[in-house]
Amino acid sequence: MHERLEQLRGGLIVSCQAYPGEALYGSHHMAAMARAAQDGGAAAIRTHSPQDTAAIREACGLPVIGIWKKSFPDSEVYITPSSGDVLALFAAGADIVALDATSRPRPNGGTLERLLEEVRRFSGELAAAGEENGSSAGTGPLLMADISTFEEGLAAESMGFQLISTTLSGYTSYSRQEPGPDLELVKRLAENCRVPVIAEGRFDTPELAAAALQAGAYAVVVGTAITRPHTLTRRFADALKRS
Known part of the structure; x- marks a missing residue:
């Protein structure tokens, strides 16, 4: 198995992302967040944009999973939509x-x-x-399929993706819409796919992350519950307003 994949096994992947208008927007902030995640025991970092990818690559030695979100008027697809985006992230x-x-x-x-x-x-x-940049891209591209259903996961494996992630379950109109993470999807994919299955999407407590591993996940991605303090603050503030 690829060395970087082995590093993910049984581990926590922390998603470090911020967007224009947010207080933590900026590659220097995301690099510091990644270092903090590394200090806390993260196995890898998932991040947005070539700029943040490069900054995190320089700041810490953890494997980096890159994405690049872009919006288009003719499609709901927004996570790394083109081959040019893929190549830019690897570069x-x-x-x-x-x-x-x-x-x-x-x-x-x-x-x-x-x-x-x-x-x-x-x-x-x-x-x-x-x-040139010291990443493991030199051994060949490792691609992760962000999917929303079991059928999409099987199709991604047949196309040659090296990892499958449940990232988009609940974010397509035809996928499971119930609250909470899609543990059933994690379990079905883990039982039927030969490639690592990554659990992502609303795993917002340590207990749920552990449940994902027990369901067969190779690793678990957690973002908002760790790296988006304004969202967490809003939950507390709104709860106090309702009291």
Whole structure:
């Protein structure tokens, strides 16, 4: 198994992301957040944009999972939607790039199969980028499929994704909409897929994260409950207003 994948086994992946208008927006803040997560025992970092990926790559030695969110008028797909986005993240130092692998129509009439073909065509460029920036991209691209249903997970594995994540369960109109994390999806994928299954999406307590591992997850991603203090503060403030 790939060395970086082995480092994720049984571990906590902390999602460090902030956006314009938020107090922690900026690559220096996200690099500090990643170092704090590393100090707390994180096994890897998931982050947004080439800029934050590069800053976190320099700040800590943990594996970095990169994404790049972009909006398009003709598609609901927004997580790393193009092959150019994938290549930019690898060039910035990502060890793994995660992208939307749902069955929804993609921007500009593209297809997931075409995106994967383009990324593989430029695998030589990824190897060269890995040698320059010290990431493991030099051993070949590691791609994570962010999916929302069991069928999408199976399809992603058949397309050659090295990891499958439940990130988008509840965020597509046709996936499970109940509150809380989709432990059933984690369990079904873990029982039926040969590649690592990553649990992500509303795992907001240590107990739920542990339950994901017990359900068969290879690793668990936690974001808001650790790295978005304004959201956590709002929950407390709103509870006090209701009291």
